[in-house]
Amino acid sequence: MTTKTWNLxxxxxxxxxxxxxxxxxYVQQLQRITFKFCKTHGGSKGMREYIEKELIGFARENPxxxxxxxxxxxxxxxxxxxxxxxxxxxxxTHVNTCEDIVKWVEYLRGRSxxxxxxxxxxxxxxxxxxxxxxxxxxxxxxxxxxxxxPCEELSAVQPTEISATQKLLELxxxxxxxQEGVGSTTS
Amino acid sequence: MAALRAALRTxxxxxxxxxxxxxxxxxxxxxxxxxxxxxxxxxxxxxxLSHATPWTSQQEVVVDDTEAERNFSHEVIEKVDKQVxxxxxxxxxxxxxxxxxxxxxxxxxxxxxQTFFPPNTGDSLRLEKVMMVGSRDFSLYxxxxxxxxxxxxEATVVEKTxxxxxxxxxxxxxxxxxxxxxxxxxxxxxxxxxxxITHGINEVPEVTGVDGRTL
Amino acid sequence: MSAARRVQQWATFGRMWYLYDGKWQNPxxxxxxxxxxxxxxxxxIFHPLNDSGDHVVVINSRDIxxxxxxxxxxxxxxxxxxxxxxxxxxAWQLHEADPTMIIRKTVYNKLSxxxxxxxxxxxxxxFPDDKVPDSILKNVSAxxxxxxxxxxxxxxxxxxxxxxxxxxxxxxKDHVIN
Numbered sequence: 001m002t003t004k005t006w007n008l009x010x011x012x013x014x015x016x017x018x019x020x021x022x023x024x025x026y027v028q029q030l031q032r033i034t035f036k037f038c039k040t041h042g043g044s045k046g047m048r049e050y051i052e053k054e055l056i057g058f059a060r061e062n063p064x065x066x067x068x069x070x071x072x073x074x075x076x077x078x079x080x081x082x083x084x085x086x087x088x089x090x091x092x093t094h095v096n097t098c099e100d101i102v103k104w105v106e107y108l109r110g111r112s113x114x115x116x117x118x119x120x121x122x123x124x125x126x127x128x129x130x131x132x133x134x135x136x137x138x139x140x141x142x143x144x145x146x147x148x149x150p151c152e153e154l155s156a157v158q159p160t161e162i163s164a165t166q167k168l169l170e171l172x173x174x175x176x177x178x179q180e181g182v183g184s185t186t187s
Numbered sequence: 188m189a190a191l192r193a194a195l196r197t198x199x200x201x202x203x204x205x206x207x208x209x210x211x212x213x214x215x216x217x218x219x220x221x222x223x224x225x226x227x228x229x230x231x232x233x234x235x236l237s238h239a240t241p242w243t244s245q246q247e248v249v250v251d252d253t254e255a256e257r258n259f260s261h262e263v264i265e266k267v268d269k270q271v272x273x274x275x276x277x278x279x280x281x282x283x284x285x286x287x288x289x290x291x292x293x294x295x296x297x298x299x300x301q302t303f304f305p306p307n308t309g310d311s312l313r314l315e316k317v318m319m320v321g322s323r324d325f326s327l328y329x330x331x332x333x334x335x336x337x338x339x340x341e342a343t344v345v346e347k348t349x350x351x352x353x354x355x356x357x358x359x360x361x362x363x364x365x366x367x368x369x370x371x372x373x374x375x376x377x378x379x380x381x382x383x384i385t386h387g388i389n390e391v392p393e394v395t396g397v398d399g400r401t402l
Numbered sequence: 403m404s405a406a407r408r409v410q411q412w413a414t415f416g417r418m419w420y421l422y423d424g425k426w427q428n429p430x431x432x433x434x435x436x437x438x439x440x441x442x443x444x445x446x447i448f449h450p451l452n453d454s455g456d457h458v459v460v461i462n463s464r465d466i467x468x469x470x471x472x473x474x475x476x477x478x479x480x481x482x483x484x485x486x487x488x489x490x491x492x493a494w495q496l497h498e499a500d501p502t503m504i505i506r507k508t509v510y511n512k513l514s515x516x517x518x519x520x521x522x523x524x525x526x527x528x529f530p531d532d533k534v535p536d537s538i539l540k541n542v543s544a545x546x547x548x549x550x551x552x553x554x555x556x557x558x559x560x561x562x563x564x565x566x567x568x569x570x571x572x573x574x575k576d577h578v579i580n
Contacts, residue, residue, distance in 0.1 A: 110347030
């Protein structure tokens with residue numbers, strides 16, 4: 001499935017957090033969670049086990065979350081989460097084990113309530129640049145603005161190492177200076 | 188020296204802060220532009236402009252300006268410190284290293300950690316690996332990290348979720364073999380709360396590395 | 403958008419004009435240098451969807467230097483589309499016919515193969531010598547560095563410098579030059 005087809009059906013969005021969450025403090029976004037299950041069917045076995053073993057602990061650890069337990073005859077179990085921003089999420093837990101359901105409940109507890117979408121960017125900022133956006137003139141020596149083009153000085157390759165001719169000339173200069181020095185001492 | 192000043196005006200390079208030693212890079216003495224390319228250094232423009240004619244002798248009188256350089260870097264550091272102390276630095280930004288990735292953040296940002304990340308929602312974190320911190324007028328670079336107690340970057344975990352379902356479809360043509368895999372990776376959304384420089388950038392704290400640790 | 407933001411946008415996406423002196427430069431290497439300027443990938447704001455390519459003005463394209471025996475061995479193929487319409491032109495022949503052609507073709511081949519290629523090539527301005535119309539030259543605000551030094555010929559040196567050049571050894575009396 002290409003990205004284009006994905007966007008046709010599921011869409012995409014940027015990173016966001018409801019109501020500036022986390023700026024001052026973190027506000028629990030999950031408000032209500034409903035455990036629906038059947039008392040007799042095998043598909044609800046894991047859910048029944050969860051309710052027996054884990055649910056009290058979950059409710060105690062999350063006093064801000066309202067927990068509903070809803071038995072329904074002969075229907076498959078599911079989780080329904082409702083969030084502060086009005087978002088809802090439904091997860092079918094048919095034939096899931098107790099451990100799976102622990103994970104799904106943990107997932108629902110951490111979510112913000114926005115629908116799951118492809119993220120276009122993994123970063124959001126209100127201040128895209130603090131030292132100012134780049135321009136082509138940044139870090140450019142102002143001297144090159146007053147050059148006449150074509151400019152031999154800006155075009156020519158910078159010598160990275162000393163050439164043989166240059167070396168020879170230097171040796172020659174040294175020799176000349178030595179000779180001069182010798183000449184001056186003798187005279 | 189003028190070139191050094193120009194380079195430092197835009198980019199203050201600070202050395203190992205824990206040791207209290209300041210290293211400055213002298214751009215004027217670097218003849219090769221290509222050598223500097225990988226470093227985050229403003230181009231050595233002055234050397235680029237002063238094209239040595241092939242017949243001038245390479246020998247030149249080197250003035251010992253280490254003292255002047257040291258004075259100058261202390262001057263720059265003092266300016267930065269003054270800004271930080273008086274709260275004139277404005278909004279700070281930082282490059283933090285987290286789970287193998289570098290993130291450029293500023294207070295109020297949301298960022299997504301796309302790997303396994305243990306903290307839970309509502310947890311306050313301090314991001315300790317700070318590679319760089321900057322404001323409108325200065326940038327401090329770590330080599331590779333800034334001193335652990337110099338910069339405080341604090342964040343809150345806002346959301347822990349799974350990404351959208353990624354579909355990996357493998358098909359071998361003419362081999363009657365195809366596989367579809369579904370994957371949702373864990374996403375942790377962090378809100379950056381605060382970035383602050385805690386002490387003078389050239390100061391050496393009496394004890395380092397114990398900030399936030401229970402002893 | 404405020405006036406300041408608008409000006410910032412113009413500054414960031416300003417199109418620059420670069421000059422490049424092709425004298426004694428290998429066009430194959432030069433193209434590697436020119437192509438990032440044409441497609442904008444030398445800029446930190448580069449993104450495949452934004453149009454941030456710059457103009458490049460190449461001068462002295464008549465004086466380019468192909469390596470080795472490429473002038474005789476490099477062949478440019480063209481087909482008119484009709485039967486028997488294939489032609490093979492040697493590099494030196496093409497260069498004689500149009501001294502801007504070799505560098506243009508090289509850059510065209512190195513540009514990424516997509517629909518933007520022709521538009522990017524249109525921002526490459528090639529001149530066989532250093533005579534550039536003022537309408538183009540007035541836009542130029544920077545010059546790209548050459549890739550290799552331009553060799554100096556013996557007759558380029560001033561007479562004084564030649565005479566003062568140190569003599570390393572004397573030829574033997576019976577030595578015959580040529």
